Amino acid sequence: MEISLRHVANMLNEAERIVITAHIHPDGDSLGSMLALYASLAAQGKKVWLLLDDEVPAVYRFLPGAELIRRPEGKMEADLLVVLDASDADRVTAVVEAVRAKTLNIDHHISNTKFTDYWYIDSQAAATGEIILDLLHLMKLEITADIAVNLFTAIATDCGFFRYANASSATLRHAADLIDRGARPHVIAEQLETKPLASIMTLRGVLDSLEIHAGGRIATVTVYVDAAENAAETTEGYINYPRNIEGVELAVLFKPVDDNATRVSFRSRRLDVARLALGFGGGGHARAAGCTVASGLAGAKEQILRAAERLLAESGL
Amino acid sequence: MEISLRHVANMLNEAERIVITAHIHPDGDSLGSMLALYASLAAQGKKVWLLLDDEVPAVYRFLPGAELIRRPEGKMEADLLVVLDASDADRVTAVVEAVRAKTLNIDHHISNTKFTDYWYIDSQAAATGEIILDLLHLMKLEITADIAVNLFTAIATDCGFFRYANASSATLRHAADLIDRGARPHVIAEQLETKPLASIMTLRGVLDSLEIHAGGRIATVTVYVDAAENAAETTEGYINYPRNIEGVELAVLFKPVDDNATRVSFRSRRLDVARLALGFGGGGHARAAGCTVASGLAGAKEQILRAAERLLAESGL
Numbered sequence: 128m129e130i131s132l133r134h135v136a137n138m139l140n141e142a143e144r145i146v147i148t149a150h151i152h153p154d155g156d157s158l159g160s161m162l163a164l165y166a167s168l169a170a171q172g173k174k175v176w177l178l179l180d181d182e183v184p185a186v187y188r189f190l191p192g193a194e195l196i197r198r199p200e201g202k203m204e205a206d207l208l209v210v211l212d213a214s215d216a217d218r219v220t221a222v223v224e225a226v227r228a229k230t231l232n233i234d235h236h237i238s239n240t241k242f243t244d245y246w247y248i249d250s251q252a253a254a255t256g257e258i259i260l261d262l263l264h265l266m267k268l269e270i271t272a273d274i275a276v277n278l279f280t281a282i283a284t285d286c287g288f289f290r291y292a293n294a295s296s297a298t299l300r301h302a303a304d305l306i307d308r309g310a311r312p313h314v315i316a317e318q319l320e321t322k323p324l325a326s327i328m329t330l331r332g333v334l335d336s337l338e339i340h341a342g343g344r345i346a347t348v349t350v351y352v353d354a355a356e357n358a359a360e361t362t363e364g365y366i367n368y369p370r371n372i373e374g375v376e377l378a379v380l381f382k383p384v385d386d387n388a389t390r391v392s393f394r395s396r397r398l399d400v401a402r403l404a405l406g407f408g409g410g411g412h413a414r415a416a417g418c419t420v421a422s423g424l425a426g427a428k429e430q431i432l433r434a435a436e437r438l439l440a441e442s443g444l
Numbered sequence: 445m446e447i448s449l450r451h452v453a454n455m456l457n458e459a460e461r462i463v464i465t466a467h468i469h470p471d472g473d474s475l476g477s478m479l480a481l482y483a484s485l486a487a488q489g490k491k492v493w494l495l496l497d498d499e500v501p502a503v504y505r506f507l508p509g510a511e512l513i514r515r516p517e518g519k520m521e522a523d524l525l526v527v528l529d530a531s532d533a534d535r536v537t538a539v540v541e542a543v544r545a546k547t548l549n550i551d552h553h554i555s556n557t558k559f560t561d562y563w564y565i566d567s568q569a570a571a572t573g574e575i576i577l578d579l580l581h582l583m584k585l586e587i588t589a590d591i592a593v594n595l596f597t598a599i600a601t602d603c604g605f606f607r608y609a610n611a612s613s614a615t616l617r618h619a620a621d622l623i624d625r626g627a628r629p630h631v632i633a634e635q636l637e638t639k640p641l642a643s644i645m646t647l648r649g650v651l652d653s654l655e656i657h658a659g660g661r662i663a664t665v666t667v668y669v670d671a672a673e674n675a676a677e678t679t680e681g682y683i684n685y686p687r688n689i690e691g692v693e694l695a696v697l698f699k700p701v702d703d704n705a706t707r708v709s710f711r712s713r714r715l716d717v718a719r720l721a722l723g724f725g726g727g728g729h730a731r732a733a734g735c736t737v738a739s740g741l742a743g744a745k746e747q748i749l750r751a752a753e754r755l756l757a758e759s760g761l
Contacts, residue, residue, distance in 0.1 A: 292629075327651065
């Protein structure tokens with residue numbers, strides 16, 4: 128059942144035993160939102176648990192309270208299970224199965240599948256952290272410096288530190304409010320930008336693999352899955368290096384899987400790369416798409432480049 | 445003479461022929477501020493010129509009106525010469541000599557040397573663009589979408605897209621205001637992130653030069669001056685790659701000049717690198733400093749590493 132933010136506040140006020148969870152493969156928004164809501168409710172004397180069926184990535188362990196997040200163990204009962212930033216049941220299965228409680232989903236993804244008993248979805252929000260901030264204001268709960276750090280991180284990470292299309296004026300005003308309450312952007316940015324050496328070595332390999340084709344209009348890079356996993360971050364960030372080169376219409380990232388499979392990602396500024404991906408049984412959006420080619424790296428590269436040059440010609444680019 | 449923002453507004457209102465300039469080696473703040481003030485004053489029917497004794501870097505040519513910026517040619521007379529974002533006379537010499545007018549400096553650098561007839565300096569502002577926005581509000585001038593793009597770029601570039609210590613809540617609120625008036629952060633970010641191929645190739649060389657010393661506590665990179673100049677951007681950005689590696693206390697960037705000179709930059713999280721630089725006749729701040737070693741690259745590296753390891757030991761890091 129869809130409910131209002133006021134109704135969400137009432138449910139939280141009435142519940143005494145509350146479990147908070149979020150999607151697996153946690154990010155800054157899911158973790159920051161969990162920790163902020165936890166701190167606010169625990170400060171009211173409620174019994175609150177933070178459960179997550181995954182590890183907290185090293186880069187987010189600076190978030191105040193991160194050490195309180197536990198994996199679900201056995202069954203438990205509560206008044207309310209709050210599911211944050213998750214748009215479908217698959218990403219919260221273990222916790223939902225472990226906790227007997229009414230379920231409430233708070234999320235900002237437009238693709239939300241409405242899988243809980245109650246839900247509040249604001250797809251205008253750049254991050255679930257923005258909704259939590261609105262909620263804390265509505266509930267007149269104190270926003271401590273620790274809560275501000277968690278919510279600033281939630282918001283900043285989900286909009287690329289205010290560089291993505293979802294960064295609205297409301298997003299920046301929310302962030303400003305959190306600075307006034309003790310979040311320090313440069314301290315948070317420094318934490319988020321710290322990377323393991325393996326990650327820099329992977330980037331070095333990616334840049335070493337850079338190739339320019341079609342007179343500078345196509346740039347390709349290759350990242351090996353092992354290297355990407357060691358780097359403990361999404362490989363997708365690497366495609367921005369070729370994408371940001373002046374004159375490049377199409378950026379391609381190859382990820383060799385084995386002799387018969389190469390995963391391929393596409394980014395563009397004007398070219399319809401969904402069409403390109405579709406031709407290889409993949410899909411996606413006009414400016415970001417992907418596919419898997421049933422071939423090793425060399426073969427995949429040849430097929431993709433041929434198709435890409437044809438598409439560039441057809442598109443007059 | 446130090447004047448108030450209200451007094452600045454009055455001077456601008458009274459002047460009919462206004463020249464606007466900013467420091468050489470222009471950045472997003474100086475250019476965005478120039479163009480925003482130009483558009484506001486020109487819309488009032490005033491005669492306004494944009495003069496700059498330098499080229500507009502390619503990355504900023506998307507700024508609305510950038511093509512109107514001219515180099516000074518011969519002498520001219522005006523009612524007012526507005527010098528933006530420049531903290532000393534050396535960086536605006538050619539324009540100041542070419543224009544006979546009262547001079548007014550609007551700046552946010554705490555190091556400002558007060559070299560004009562009148563000045564308004566707000567060192568709390570993250571960017572001169574923030575002051576210009578305050579000024580336009582005070583003068584009740586319309587903030588068009590083009591002006592918003594210029595001022596958003598001015599503000600965002602001077603605070604690392606809200607990631608530096610100077611990004612205050614006021615900075616984010618100013619930016620939010622500009623989004624409401626038509627600035628689109630993701631469109632601006634995409635322009636700013638587009639780089640020439642030479643720049644990516646330089647980064648590739650920098651990462652290839654990465655060395656780890658002192659058990660992971662020191663990371664060094666080398667950038668060749670030619671490569672850096674081709675890349676048409678400051679070499680200083682490259683030092684962030686070693687600086688952001690987990691466990692690194694000291695990041696060092698070597699810039700070989702010739703067989704008898706190597707420029708060296710230092711960045712740290714806790715180590716006092718001003719001390720390190722001082723030992724080689726250089727200077728700077730505790731967390732960012734630099735010097736020139738009278739030696740080729742190999743010799744400079746050896747001397748710096750020896751001194752750095754000693755400082756690490758003395759500092760207990």
